[in-house]
Amino acid sequence: MRKITIVCVGSLKEDFWKKAVLEYQKRLSKFCDLEICEIAEAKLSSSPNQKEIEQALENEAQKILEKTKGKKTFCFCIEGKPVSSQEFSKLLTENTNQGEICFVVGSSFGLFENLKSKFEKLSFGKITLPHQLFRVVLMEQIYRGFMIFSGSTYHK
Amino acid sequence: MRKITIVCVGSLKEDFWKKAVLEYQKRLSKFCDLEICEIAEAKLSSSPNQKEIEQALENEAQKILEKTKGKKTFCFCIEGKPVSSQEFSKLLTENTNQGEICFVVGSSFGLFENLKSKFEKLSFGKITLPHQLFRVVLMEQIYRGFMIFSGSTYHK
Numbered sequence: 154m155r156k157i158t159i160v161c162v163g164s165l166k167e168d169f170w171k172k173a174v175l176e177y178q179k180r181l182s183k184f185c186d187l188e189i190c191e192i193a194e195a196k197l198s199s200s201p202n203q204k205e206i207e208q209a210l211e212n213e214a215q216k217i218l219e220k221t222k223g224k225k226t227f228c229f230c231i232e233g234k235p236v237s238s239q240e241f242s243k244l245l246t247e248n249t250n251q252g253e254i255c256f257v258v259g260s261s262f263g264l265f266e267n268l269k270s271k272f273e274k275l276s277f278g279k280i281t282l283p284h285q286l287f288r289v290v291l292m293e294q295i296y297r298g299f300m301i302f303s304g305s306t307y308h309k
Numbered sequence: 310m311r312k313i314t315i316v317c318v319g320s321l322k323e324d325f326w327k328k329a330v331l332e333y334q335k336r337l338s339k340f341c342d343l344e345i346c347e348i349a350e351a352k353l354s355s356s357p358n359q360k361e362i363e364q365a366l367e368n369e370a371q372k373i374l375e376k377t378k379g380k381k382t383f384c385f386c387i388e389g390k391p392v393s394s395q396e397f398s399k400l401l402t403e404n405t406n407q408g409e410i411c412f413v414v415g416s417s418f419g420l421f422e423n424l425k426s427k428f429e430k431l432s433f434g435k436i437t438l439p440h441q442l443f444r445v446v447l448m449e450q451i452y453r454g455f456m457i458f459s460g461s462t463y464h465k
Contacts, residue, residue, distance in 0.1 A: 169328035176323065200462075231393075237435040261465055278434020279393040280450055281464065293442055306356075308437065309417055 155185040155249035159291065160220045162213050162260035163194040163284050170285045177292035184299040185249065192216045194260045206262050214265035221255045226272045228257035228264060229291070231281065233274030238308060242298035258287055311341040311405035315447065316376045318369050318416035319350040319440055326441045333448035340455040341405065348372045350416045362418050370421035377411045382428045384413035384420055385447070387437065389430035394464060398454035414443055
């Protein structure tokens with residue numbers, strides 16, 4: 154079975170996001186073995202300076218690297234390559250044919266610059282979303298990707 | 310107080326989307342008077358042909374026009390102008406200074422072509438989202454737009 158890991162920084166707080174994620178996990182179980190791997194968001198002071206933020210992102214980056222080691226990995230950032238749902242479907246199904254893949258979703262401060270350069274960068278759009286909502290959007294796009302691939306009318 | 314109407318086709322089915330929308334309605338009540346105006350999705354057969362879909366979209370379009378009459382209106386579609394959260398914030402706050410504005414979100418079949426040509430077309434990205442999830446994303450972007458305008462650290 155295709156294997157996908159979503160490596161994300163920070164956890165889901167709101168109950169409605171947890172339920173949305175559960176719903177897509179249930180739907181995706183038909184198509185892939187999906188693991189969600191949460192990395193703790195590095196603790197910051199209430200108004201962190203740039204150096205503090207960089208340090209936090211670097212700490213998170215080390216943990217992300219451990220989880221993605223040896224796997225084809227894509228990360229999401231605004232400057233990434235914009236993809237449509239069809240393009241994402243192709244990327245998803247072609248790459249999971251060849252082995253396990255990872256998607257990395259950063260914290261509200263994003264991802265460490267040096268880390269991003271190691272992965273293929275993707276973007277779903279120019280807008281910034283909260284990381285919790287982004288996780289839901291990503292899971293819906295993975296589900297849509299498989300539905301497109303299977304020729305379902307889910308995607309019109 | 311600034312007045313915004315979201316005109317959307319179809320209703321929210323899942324409880325988690327309803328709760329997410331309620332959360333953003335609560336947060337937005339500080340910034341604007343937000344009305345959500347749901348238009349019933351036109352009924353279609355189980356595998357509708359193109360003509361049937363066009364007819365449904367045209368029927369929905371008439372109802373949308375009634376709700377948006379006399380108001381500055383923006384609609385969302387993939388071919389719309391791509392906006393970042395900062396650009397959307399500017400558009401939102403400048404236009405609500407001048408009067409009531411409307412955002413139109415179509416059904417899973419989109420919006421009638423002739424209708425789209427009457428409005429300013431916007432896009433949050435190349436991906437297709439379910440209309441229920443898109444409504445949540447739009448509300449979050451409206452909230453983010455006001456937070457950017459007010460100089461909050463919500464948007465980093």
